[in-house]
Amino acid sequence: MGRTSDAKQKILAAARSLIEGRGYSALGVAEICKAAGVPKGSFYYFFESKESLALAVVDEHWAAQKRDWARVLGASAEPLERLRQLFEETEAGQRTVQQGCGTVSGCLFGNLTLELSNQTETVRGRLQEIFDAQVDMVESVVAEARERGDVTVADTREAARAVVAQLEGQVMFAKLYNNTQRLSPLWQNCRALLGATGS
């Protein structure tokens, strides 16, 4: 059983790395198994299809990211300070990947959204749930900030969507220009989008 779950983790890790580097569509199961160093039979023991593997990769990545976001956004700091921290950690995370593999990998969910959303309804549905959850988490911090008078924005839902859209757009450019400094203005842009009152 130890070996079994090890093979599953190897497949997931190889798939995650290949999807980050080359996208999902052009990948084959044989290639994933080769990179994972497991026989092809193992793949179908754990996953029904390439699509179910994609869902597992997405779920695993979101489980880890959700923990990070919850830690940062649920901390005891002032609400806007928590958002600032989220952007700093995002920038640091992209920098770490870039230092490891030479290129900014961007956001796995954004990448798959633009590559896949019109091809598989199952993956689309999962990505919608993830971005809805991100917006929920940001919105609750924005609502807290508004109660304190730290921001003036009228519609906290639209404001949270705008913040997550700004994050995805700037991460796209960090990837395109292979430059994590593209993420540095996120904090000022977020303050502008929220109508932050302080300095």
Next chain:
Amino acid sequence: MGRTSDAKQKILAAARSLIEGRGYSALGVAEICKAAGVPKGSFYYFFESKESLALAVVDEHWAAQKRDWARVLGASAEPLERLRQLFEETEAGQRTVQQGCGTVSGCLFGNLTLELSNQTETVRGRLQEIFDAQVDMVESVVAEARERGDVTVADTREAARAVVAQLEGQVMFAKLYNNTQRLSPLWQNCRALLGATGS
């Protein structure tokens, strides 16, 4: 010669449509030729490789979009009004595609950025030039608005990048949720990002 250039246009149109629907990586030359209704020999008469086709598709799309952006952003209306018009036309364009094929196709350049930027340096370079040009065009309108006192933003370059990033991020969500209304808040978000002074 009439037939020859016709074949090239057919290949470009088929490739554009296939790339919009399924991305670039999973496409094969045979499939593109089949969709275009031209023999495979024609393909290599016009294009050295699939990559050179991708560049041609990108260039053709940008030539058309640049004309549209120049018309809207170079019009005689007040600067912020021109930006508002740009977002309205973007939303209308995505709505037209959705009505035609059932799904929001998103931004061809954003899609290829997230699918391809770490795979082909040539395409990455071209997409960088295109987004640089978009930021240039937006920045010159923002600078005009600032001269008139319509916006308070300090760094017009960063502000223009933030506006284009917001556009790409919201277009991503319009595609993910297959809902062009996701683009409606663009104008208010742009005003916030620029520190617009009027109402």
